[in-house]
Amino acid sequence: MKKDEIPQDPSPLDKFTKEVCYAVDDKGEYTTGLSRGWQVKADALGITWEEAQARTANAREKVKNREASPILFFMELNMMDVPIVAAYTGFWQWTVKRHLKPDVFKNLSVKKLQKYAEVFDVSVEELKNMNPNAA
Amino acid sequence: MQLNFQHIQAAHCENGVTTNLLKHSGIHQITEPLAFGIGAGIFYIHIPFLKISGGPAISFRTMPGQIFTRTCRALGVKIERKTFTSKEKAQRFLDDCLAKGQPAGCQVGVYHLTYFPKEFRFHFNAHNLVVYGKENDTYMVSDPVMETVTTISEHDLERVRFAKGALAPNGQIYFPKTSESVSEERIKKGIIKGIKHASWFMTETPVPILGVAGIRFTAGRIKTWRESLGARRGGLYLAQLVRMGEEIGTGGAGFRFVYAAFLQQAYAFVKRDELLDISEQFTSIGDLWRASSVQASGIYKGRMTKQQDFNVMGDMLLNIADKEKIAFKALQNIKWK
Numbered sequence: 350m351k352k353d354e355i356p357q358d359p360s361p362l363d364k365f366t367k368e369v370c371y372a373v374d375d376k377g378e379y380t381t382g383l384s385r386g387w388q389v390k391a392d393a394l395g396i397t398w399e400e401a402q403a404r405t406a407n408a409r410e411k412v413k414n415r416e417a418s419p420i421l422f423f424m425e426l427n428m429m430d431v432p433i434v435a436a437y438t439g440f441w442q443w444t445v446k447r448h449l450k451p452d453v454f455k456n457l458s459v460k461k462l463q464k465y466a467e468v469f470d471v472s473v474e475e476l477k478n479m480n481p482n483a484a
Numbered sequence: 485m486q487l488n489f490q491h492i493q494a495a496h497c498e499n500g501v502t503t504n505l506l507k508h509s510g511i512h513q514i515t516e517p518l519a520f521g522i523g524a525g526i527f528y529i530h531i532p533f534l535k536i537s538g539g540p541a542i543s544f545r546t547m548p549g550q551i552f553t554r555t556c557r558a559l560g561v562k563i564e565r566k567t568f569t570s571k572e573k574a575q576r577f578l579d580d581c582l583a584k585g586q587p588a589g590c591q592v593g594v595y596h597l598t599y600f601p602k603e604f605r606f607h608f609n610a611h612n613l614v615v616y617g618k619e620n621d622t623y624m625v626s627d628p629v630m631e632t633v634t635t636i637s638e639h640d641l642e643r644v645r646f647a648k649g650a651l652a653p654n655g656q657i658y659f660p661k662t663s664e665s666v667s668e669e670r671i672k673k674g675i676i677k678g679i680k681h682a683s684w685f686m687t688e689t690p691v692p693i694l695g696v697a698g699i700r701f702t703a704g705r706i707k708t709w710r711e712s713l714g715a716r717r718g719g720l721y722l723a724q725l726v727r728m729g730e731e732i733g734t735g736g737a738g739f740r741f742v743y744a745a746f747l748q749q750a751y752a753f754v755k756r757d758e759l760l761d762i763s764e765q766f767t768s769i770g771d772l773w774r775a776s777s778v779q780a781s782g783i784y785k786g787r788m789t790k791q792q793d794f795n796v797m798g799d800m801l802l803n804i805a806d807k808e809k810i811a812f813k814a815l816q817n818i819k820w821k
Contacts, residue, residue, distance in 0.1 A: 400538075429607065
């Protein structure tokens with residue numbers, strides 16, 4: 350890549366920082382330049398987020414239809430999967446999977462709900478009602 | 485309290501932390517490409533049956549921590565590295581370091597990193613930054629991928645240092661223990677060691693998911709993705725491949741440009757004409773990686789969805805694998821004496 354080919358496309362990076370790129374100058378020597386972003390990359394990030402949102406919406410439907418507990422919704426909302434939720438809460442993975450069932454969830458103790466609520470940054474009430482706060 | 489610490493922006497977080505910490509400890513010759521090359525950071529792995537955020541597990545970099553460890557070892561710098569089970573002890577240790585005037589590298593998770601915009605927050609636990617000061621309950625942070633220094637609260641730093649999941653940092657903290665300058669001769673030796681390690685790894689490892697063989701493996705898989713996953717999910721997988729190689733903090737084109745820069749800088753220490761030639765080869769390999777990303781974006785944007793398009797993508801990676809094999813073999817065959 351030549352230095353004047355460093356992409357300068359508008360991207361989510363604009364809210365954050367410019368990034369360093371290594372590229373060659375006219376004399377063929379390596380130097381660094383700053384990039385605003387690259388469309389190819391922005392698209393890859395964009396479709397990943399679209400997918401995450403679709404999964405969250407799908408989870409919301411499932412919870413509404415009583416096919417899953419609100420934990421599934423918050424898990425997807427936080428881009429987590431079962432191993433990550435298990436690592437944060439300290440429950441076993443199979444326990445988390447069990448808690449994804451609405452019938453099991455209904456009877457969970459406040460102490461256990463509290464653990465999930467902490468991980469998802471919501472109150473126990475919000476967790477039960479599938480009510481994400483501002484985020 | 486704030487230490488006198490110079491923040492230099494880098495393309496990759498661990499390179500940047502290594503460079504900045506070593507510079508602070510008195511090794512003025514170190515640059516990001518040198519740290520990356522001496523630490524033999526160039527890598528490729530595609531782990532089948534493991535999924536990361538629902539996509540293929542591919543990495544263009546060594547295990548987190550390795551670049552720092554290898555670079556320091558090659559330069560004869562002693563290092564301190566600690567992980568913790570107790571959050572209080574982790575914080576006390578960091579505070580003690582700062583009180584002694586020692587800036588410290590920390591491994592952190594990105595998900596709760598408050599100064600990252602939401603778009604970039606994933607459950608990725610191998611990010612690195614340097615803490616170089618503390619004012620009341622706010623830490624001063626030099627995050628190498630950012631243009632300027634930033635801050636983070638005590639609570640938030642604890643949260644990211646104890647992020648959970650794959651590669652959990654467990655409060656990992658590291659820094660060079662000694663501070664002294666290093667001779668040109670030592671750097672020369674480090675460069676040769678780094679090149680030997682990387683070229684061996686990329687071409688000789690007998691496991692078909694590592695190094696150049698790993699790239700071929702990915703190429704073969706890509707051709708099956710449309711059939712087994714459908715065009716949309718196949719596209720998502722490709723988007724993940726592109727993000728692993730191009731996203732902020734990766735240096736672009738799967739680190740190939742940084743490596744090309746390293747070979748060019750290495751020439752200043754080790755006068756072997758081959759280095760300049762191979763550096764040019766890596767520049768064109770980097771360009772090929774970028775071209776493959778453009779091809780992939782056509783697929784995940786939904787512009788191209790035919791099997792033919794996936795085949796082209798796979799063939800592009802096969803071509804890259806061939807070129808890399810030649811380049812790494814040439815590196816391996818350099819006569820150093």
